[in-house]
Amino acid sequence: MTPILQVEKLSKQFGGLMAVNQATFSVQPGEILGTIGPNGAGKTTLLNLISNMYAPHSGKVLYKGENILGYPPYKIAKMGLVRTFQSTVSYGEASMWENMMRAQLGYHFLGLWPEFLITRAVRERKKIQTEKAETLLRFLGLEKLRDHPAKALPYGYQKLLGLAIALAGDPQLLMLDEPAAGLNHDERVHLMRAIQKIQENGVTVILVEHDMKVVMGLCHRILVLNYGEMIALGTPPEIQRNEEVIKAYLGEDTEIA
Ligand SMILES: Nc1ncnc2c1ncn2[C@@H]1O[C@H](COP(=O)(O)OP(=O)(O)OP(=O)(O)O)[C@@H](O)[C@H]1O
Ligand SMILES: [Mg+2]
The missing domain is CATH 3.40.50.300 (P-loop containing nucleotide triphosphate hydrolases)
Known part of the structure; x- marks a missing residue:
């Protein structure tokens, strides 16, 4: 192989x-x-x-x-080829959910004008992102905490969020x-x-x-x-x-x- x-x-x-x-x-x-x-x-x-x-x-x-x-x-x-970091990395003020959505933007951003005009492609992309965020948070048992600000989470959950963010990169x-x-x-x-x-x-x-x-x-x-x-x-x-x-x-x- x-x-x-x-x-x-x-x-x-x-x-x-x-x-x-x-x-x-x-x-x-x-x-x-x-x-x-x-x-x-x-x-x-x-x-x-x-x-x-x-x-x-x-x-x-x-x-x-x-x-x-x-x-x-x-x-x-x-x-x-995706990696996580030894220290926790997330947007502290943002909720877990927002972190998951932001994590995917880098991979799926469609360009300034389509995003600004909220084209059909943008709506479809947001639907896929939403489904993926839901699936990953559920997969890691984090769904109940989705609206908590990342920095207010216990350390263990912050680490799991780091893993969820990495998985969002497929x-x-x-x-x-x-x-x-x-x-x-x-x-x-x-x-x-x-x-x-x-x-x-x-x-x-x-x-x-x-x-x-x-x-x-x-x-x-x-x-x-x-x-x-x-x-x-x-x-x-x-x-x-x-x-x-x-x-x-x-x-x-x-x-x-
Ligand atoms: N940016 C850097 N500048 C200078 N020295 C560095 C830098 N990064 C790592 N080092 C040094 O390189 C060596 C290896 O560090 P590294 O962080 O890779 O170790 P590690 O195996 O991950 O350790 P740990 O188990 O503590 O995380 C250490 O001596 C460290 O001090
Ligand atoms: Mg190390």
Whole structure:
């Protein structure tokens, strides 16, 4: 099968620090690839490089076989490569509903004049957007909170809103940066089910996460970074018994089950 993503010798340096050094891996369509590693290991930088928020010092990123380096992030998102952020990102004053509608505008804006004159195409577009916002909020169990201002929501719900906003972009490859951070136990279980369902709907996922239960429970393969170096790539059982990973990150007595 042709990989949906191929990362070849990708590197990023900040001053004297190699934040990501020669990362090389590929992601198969339909796969959930976990990315783990200690704080500062380079996980977020890797996502920033793939989504072109940072220019790499060297290396290549092929998305569906196309070299996307140099493409602006909005173009990459339109091609179906969408990411969420480690911090929550939404319009705080706006309600969840308004956030969902705004999130889709970037993808479906029809131009100033059609929008101003509210043409039939605009009405149709708004109907589709409304249906999609409803479906996604229901999918993530957020529909009862749709009229709440985003900033007044508990942190866990703000994170889920970030996921809903990302899904509004119809991703084919979705990159999630620590979606479970700050969530309580029930919210985590809810999130894991949601990620599973997203994958079952045909979306490929790259999941950066510290929560080992989430990572081991969901991922087909796991990539381990340490000080910018890829130290392992394998299935959850392979990663759990990898000596170097245990030393650098998991620790001898990590409880995963
Ligand atoms: N914009 C930047 N300018 C300078 N240094 C940076 C920048 N972004 C990241 N770094 C450095 O690069 C290294 C990797 O950072 P990165 O945020 O990718 O780590 P991470 O694995 O996501 O960590 P965490 O688990 O804490 O989120 C760190 O040493 C960090 O301080
Ligand atoms: Mg990070």
